Amino acid sequence: DTAVSQTPKYLVTQMGNDKSIKCEQNLGHDTMYWYKQDSKKFLKIMFSYNNKELIINETVPNRFSPKSPDKAHLNLHINSLELGDSAVYFCASSRTGRGQSQFFGPGTRLTVL
């Protein structure tokens, strides 16, 4: 069974479009995250949700909006896509608190043309 799953795996779209990436975890974790990995492989946290509430929102354009319908899901919606949004986006989850390990999804490669 997949622990953290993301869909789609690949997403190719035109500039200006709106797109969503879905994430689901079946680990019973109560904290979920979205990361962006750029072409240099830097992993940068974008958002963190705990029990459906936003707890971290790093410097991310407000075109990016996370939505958590329940503890097992954290979706990422992106409006008005730009060329610079091209990257791999990873969802992750963990239990809350110190000393907890994060588990990552397989990633979604977004290409904006």
Added chain:
Amino acid sequence: GQQLNQSPQSMFIQEGEDVSMNCTSSSIFNTWLWYKQDPGEGPVLLIALYKAGELTSNGRLTAQFGITRKDSFLNISASIPSDVGIYFCAGQPGNQFYFGTGTSLTVIP
């Protein structure tokens, strides 16, 4: 956000050699994690460390939580071709995770 300094940035080694990499931060961490990322996949947790001075092994991998709590080390012994990938450290000073810049490892058969 904070970013951890990881070195070396890349390594090219012969199969069978040992590998060492490290990660440093400017602040004290209470958890250190080491991940490996294969091409086209998400990072996979290798080792988790929770106490200063802790030394933990996972097969040929050994990681240590630095005594100062501002660094961590990962060693891979007798490397094999499937060790190829990018290795990330991650630290947790509180509830938030910070990731290192990654070490790209290439193993030459």
